[in-house]
Every structure is written in C-alpha cells, then in structure tokens.
Amino acid sequence: MSKNKTDYVRIASYIFTEEYRNQYGSDATGILFNKCLTLLHRQLKSEGYDIRLPHCWYRWGDAVVRYYVPYIQWTHDDLMKTTVSYRGPTPHINYKDDLVRRSEDYILEFINEHGEDREGMETAVDEVYSGAPFEFQKNYRKLRESLQISLNQVGFDNFEQYVMGLFESAMGSFPREFKSLSDQKDRFSSVFREAAVNGASGGDLFDLAETFWFYFCYHLRLNNRCHENITRETLNIWREMLPERENDFEISIQNYAAQLCSPNTSNPVVLGLLSSREERLSELREILSELEG
Helix, strand or coil, X not given: CCCCCCCHHHHHHHHHHHHHHHHHCCCXXXXXXXXXXXXXXXXXXXXXXXXXXXXXXXXXXXXXXXXXXXXXXXXXXXXXXXXXXXXXXXXXXXXXXXXXXHXXXXXXXXXXXXXXXXXXXXXXXXXXXXXXXXXXXXXXXXXXXXXXXXXXXXXXXXXXXXXXXXXXXXXXXXCHHHHHHHHHHHHHHHHHHHHHHCCCCHHHHHHHHHHHXXXXXXHHCXXXXXXXXXXXXXXHHHHHCHHHHHHHHHHHHHHHHHHHCCXXXXXXXXXXXXXXXXXXXXXXXXXXXXXXX
C-alpha cells in the first residue's frame, strides 16, 4: 500500500531530525539516521506499506542513499562522527494520514530506545544486520568488530586463533552470487592467512580486512537483493566505478602482501602478488627514468 503523491521519506526524515534535536539538544549521527529510516521502511513493508525509501547495503550496513535525500545536511566537523540535520522548507505533514502516524510512532519509539548512547546505537545496528541479505555480511561483521576491538587491547589471549576462526567462518560463507570476485577473494584470503601466521598486528589485519570489505561493498550494493528505489542511471554510475575500484584493490593487496607476508612464503598466490607488484614498480621506475631524461 503506497500513497505516491506524499513524500513519506522526506516527512520521516524531518520528524526524525527534529524529534532527536528536541530530546537531546543536538543533531543525531548519520549512523542512527540510517538505521532508523531503513528499519522504519522494513517495518512498514511488513505491514503492507511502502514509503519507497532509496537505500542500499554498503560498508556499514543498510543505508539511505544520500543523493536522493538532498534535504538532509550531512556534517563532518568531527572526523570520528557525521551528524545529520534537516534543511529547506518544512514539509506539509498531515497527521490524519495513517502512514504518517505510523511513521511518527515508530520514530519516537526508536529514538527513545536507541537514543544517543553507544549501546543503543549498537542494538540498532544489530537489528539492521538481522535482515542482511547474505550470511556472509553477518559473519564478516563479527570479524571486523573483533579486529577493531583488538586495536585497543594489549595481550589479547589466543588472538590469532580467535580471529582466524572468525575469518574462516566468514570466508566459508562467501555468497555464490559473487563468484565473479573469486580471484579477489582468493588473493585477499591468502594474504590474510599468511599475514596472521607472520605475526601481523591486529591493526594491520583490520586495515587489510577493511580493504577487502570496502571493495566487496562496491559490488554488494549492485546486487538486486541489496538495493531498493535506486534508478538505473545511478546503478550504471556505480557499475562504471568498478574497474577503477578493482585496480585500486589490486594495488592495495599487492602492497599488503609485501608489507605483511614473508618473501620466503611458499604460497603461490602471495608469490604471484609479490611478483606482480615488482613488475608494476619496475614499470613505474622506467617511466620516471624516461621523464627525468
């Protein structure tokens, strides 16, 4: 059930930003905004309503696609936190509209439950990920979180064994829908395993894991199960970005192989990366030499 003449996404965005500011005297984080809107959309669809939220699964879960909500100001004054606020004229809100009332009730309950504390935000993220299209997303999130936690801990007992268990679980659930990424997955997996055996720090492993995850998410958001209400034009723009992203990934994974793996490794995949890196650097040196005359 949908009422196309009313922009329910805009109304929900306005209600969320204003109610949050009224309760806490500050702007909400972008993370909380994304979780509220995507969970609202999910809940209403289960009740037979569709506010036609433009969203996709990406790096930090299900998120509103910013391009489609120009009335939301994303502020990055704090490097560690992005906040959101509403800009532009106030939308007309008909509180007799059943869908508006349902949206407002959900938003108010969400703000009261998840608020501004870290624990509340984490429970919202948990709820979002409970509806992830692929088990791999949930398993990889556990790996990323464990590595992030290790950044602030010293003497993590059985660190390698624990992390490698999560890693193998995640990669074992890699979805068949992304078989075109098999080579990139294998290169990443080989470097991660070799790096762990070679004594790489939690920080290095976290950076390595993020590199693969970010690359994977460029493909994830294009999967038909991972986006809604996105135009063909936008999807085409995302597709056109893939070759450049793949090139960036290849350079990064080669560099990580050189940085974190032993040059004496017997792993043929890692040796191939090291060889490709040396060829690439050799070509660059030749070009620089020619430019210098």
